[in-house]
Amino acid sequence: MGDFETIFKVVSKRKSEILKYGSYNALIYSGTVSASQNSKLAYIFFSEAINRAHQDKDINHVITAYHRLIITKLKRFHDLKEAQELLDKLISKEIPKSPDKDLYMALYDNMLGLAIVMEPNDFSTISAKSMLINATHRINEYVAQCTNENKKSQAERYKGQVGINLVQLELEKNHYNAANRIALSNLEHVKKYSEGYVAEAYSVLAYTQFMLGEYQEALHTSQLATNAHVEIGNYDGVQASREMLINCYMKLRMKVKAQEEAQLILDKSFQYEPIESKN
Numbered sequence: 001m002g003d004f005e006t007i008f009k010v011v012s013k014r015k016s017e018i019l020k021y022g023s024y025n026a027l028i029y030s031g032t033v034s035a036s037q038n039s040k041l042a043y044i045f046f047s048e049a050i051n052r053a054h055q056d057k058d059i060n061h062v063i064t065a066y067h068r069l070i071i072t073k074l075k076r077f078h079d080l081k082e083a084q085e086l087l088d089k090l091i092s093k094e095i096p097k098s099p100d101k102d103l104y105m106a107l108y109d110n111m112l113g114l115a116i117v118m119e120p121n122d123f124s125t126i127s128a129k130s131m132l133i134n135a136t137h138r139i140n141e142y143v144a145q146c147t148n149e150n151k152k153s154q155a156e157r158y159k160g161q162v163g164i165n166l167v168q169l170e171l172e173k174n175h176y177n178a179a180n181r182i183a184l185s186n187l188e189h190v191k192k193y194s195e196g197y198v199a200e201a202y203s204v205l206a207y208t209q210f211m212l213g214e215y216q217e218a219l220h221t222s223q224l225a226t227n228a229h230v231e232i233g234n235y236d237g238v239q240a241s242r243e244m245l246i247n248c249y250m251k252l253r254m255k256v257k258a259q260e261e262a263q264l265i266l267d268k269s270f271q272y273e274p275i276e277s278k279n
Helices: 004-013 015-021 024-036 041-055 059-076 080-097 101-117 124-145 149-172 176-193 195-211 215-231 235-251 255-266
Strands: none
Touching (some): 004 015, 004 024, 015 024, 015 041, 024 059, 041 059, 059 080, 059 101, 080 101, 149 195, 176 195, 195 215, 195 235, 235 255
């Protein structure tokens, strides 16, 4: 089990060393850990990863680092203006250089969809959904013609991210049945192609089940989500899943269980949840 809080302390302490001597992968990992702890130190690591990839003349690594930086700005800190400026650089200067530009255009559509929905207006959700659906189509077309198994796998991982974003978009519009259908399908997809997103996929599925009044189903899924977040050391995810468990227990009139979960939150526990039957 990874403990991101402990790792982040090491990363923060060794920041100068990592920035000066760290490999591209070390910079990406350090940025990811920093983002998980809501630290804008992530910006510095991802930006240096972009610089390092430019030096190595690896355009795909450049684009991947841009992706990490933009998603962090959008999802973690809601720095919309800065994210939009980076998106402009990505589409105008970087993606056209890549031999895999069809794949990275899907990534761009996904990020642009997120940026659009953060500026609410009468058309933002429609525009964002169009961009996300377009991203899915681009990925499907890329996978159909790609002969490189590693790149096909990468594309399928991106598709899992797009699916999670589509669920969240439907939830914002209170389209719970549509969100639930997408969440169920996407969970199976990420289980197959993108283990790193399984915890989040469980979490969004549990929320759709709860909003549909399927409290026993939501309880079961939230237990799975909690354990998946425990596996990757993501306490924010563990806490959110425990909060959903409390909501389910209260709906099911299981107050003692709800109190036990509340205590685990107070204890910042990484204890695994016993998986109960759906019935």
